[in-house]
Amino acid sequence: MSLLVFLAVLSAAAMHATWNAMVKVHLDRFLSVTVLTLGMASMALVAVPFVEFPRAEVWPWIFASTLFHMGYKLCLIGAYKAGDLAQTYPLARGTAPLLAAIGGIFVVSEIPGTLSIVGIVLLCGGTLLMSFRGGAHLEKLNLRAVGFALATSVFIASYTLSDGSGARLAATASSYAVYLFLCDGIWSLILCLLVRGRQSLPAMARDWKAGIITGCLSGTAYWIVMWAMTKAPIASVASLRESSILFAMMISVFALGEKMTAWRGAAALSIVAGVIALRMG
Template sequence: MYFLLLQRGYNTGDLSLVYPLARGTGPMLSTVSAIVFFGERPTPIALGGAILIAICVFVLSGDIRQLQKMGTGSTVIYGLLTGTIIAAYTLWDKRAVSTLLIPPLLLDYCSTLGRVALLAPFALRSWDKVRTEWSTHRLEAIGVAFLNPLSYILVLTALVFTPVSYIAPSREISVLIGAFMGTHLLRESDAPRRLFAAAGMMLGMIAIAID
């Protein structure tokens, strides 16, 4: 669900809008859920960081009426849904590695097998597109295939002995990088507001992480 929703979001809107929305709401929801379900007790500074993230999400999204005119409403929905999925799988993975004691490498390996099984029918139905993408973006695909699981194995390893309210926000340093790439490399519009909001979200994440 995470990968499908994120790709749908990228299909309908700008990277600098979808990515910060998804990665910003994820740690906020993870922190709140960890308090409710796992009994974690972050300090007022961390809670302030969560509120700052929520405010910046709306700043990043812009005026609701303008979004409707621009036709970006579905983009915002995909971003928020992706953030919700991030929070859900973060909580589940925390339970898996710290309570059920599943080794991080094994958990990521089985998750990859599950994604292959679920997505294979979609790939087979569009095999011509798969071949085209492989021939034109082979190096990029190999890079993602290596770096994506490696990064999350490191996250899972940290979750074994660290509260969710620390790990979930600290891994979102990529929000600023994603916003920068979207506005500078991809020449997406409204750069000052989006970068300002992304920076505010980053400060909120730092506040949560120093709890």
């Protein structure tokens, strides 16, 4: 992985942590994600005149990714109902890069090198450790919650592989990203109306400014990731992206005054070691 791609993905991870910290707390996560997705679509709409319309062979990847994103959102809803998302969602984030690495072998014939594999394992392990607070609450997970978390990880890995493949096939990563964000925005709105009904519209409308800001951050971060996947192995990029949890920890400690504990320190060291291994790989 080149230094430019490495630094770009790290910046995307920092943006990912930032927009997560900025999401409005008075909306539930589903409505917040929907507003954010519509913000990404708005940003993409502005960029339409400046990118090439995707060729016919690119659209199956866009449609597949849109469906994978929809499945991802539905599993998040299920995870909220089944258990504590603070535990189930991180399980999904920590597992997804491993699934992407395995899927990449079969989908795009990418076999990670030894150092890259070490980096992926360290990053995923650090992410899980950070998220589960050293494993202190693992006994509280129920099978239904675990099932939704693992299903979520499958969809994350699926749209990662789909977007990496589609971005490589498209004229540019920007072209692919713009039309993916537009399609995802349309389907997210349809999904929201089906799940929550028309009464969700006024609640989302009140937060359109937050949606634009977080949507721009999220869209830019994921555009960088898709561009990076055209320059480096998909599994390495997907894993490096999860270093966002390290940036989130830094925000929580230095900006929000939360306590730095031993488990957080150990998880941070694991993530940093994984980042270094991916850079060397």
